[in-house]
Amino acid sequence: MKNTIRLIGILGIMITTGLTYHIQAQETNLIKEVKITANDGFTELRNLVAQNFNFTNPNLTEGMMNSEVKFEVTDNGKIANVSVKGDCKYVNQEIQEVMSHLLYQFHDSSKMNKVYILPISVAIASR
Template identity: 40%
Template structure:
């Protein structure tokens, strides 16, 4: 599974949405790793090959990942992404997020490779 390093966030100065490049040391790398480690690749309803999705989620004031919505090439993969991120027993340390990531909603492209069975 490959998860891209781009997130969209709201800036403080002009209240516009723009892309923010994340480094591998950011909190979002931990979220990507947890998504990969908890993804169930055995579901036979998944579309074979590369499946592209976009996942949107909020980080609550307490650091919980909430309001997860995913859409993409395969509804079953999108549902699995939503399930994994919604059920993570994980809290984001909001103090580790950079000051320009003030929005509570994040957009993360996700590419999953499903091998032929």
């Protein structure tokens, strides 16, 4: 009887330890999302998006449009898996098009987080 209780106790400790280790391993392997702010070193990327944005789309309406771009940085430093949400679907589509086709590469991407969120505001003036 004592051996059975001792065996159950040892198994309980092993299961608890295994679950704790598994949970800790999962927490350290999570991909973090980083929200990009004004003075963060992404100025060049913002400028490229602005330079390549097509303001001639007739569906764009006048005003300030806010969008959030979520993208991944691959192991070789390229932008991938771009998704955009925001005020205007046409602005979102254009930002997605620009970001998806940029010939841009981050240097030393091994030290970077993998997922970023970049807020972008686009001012559309009357034509």
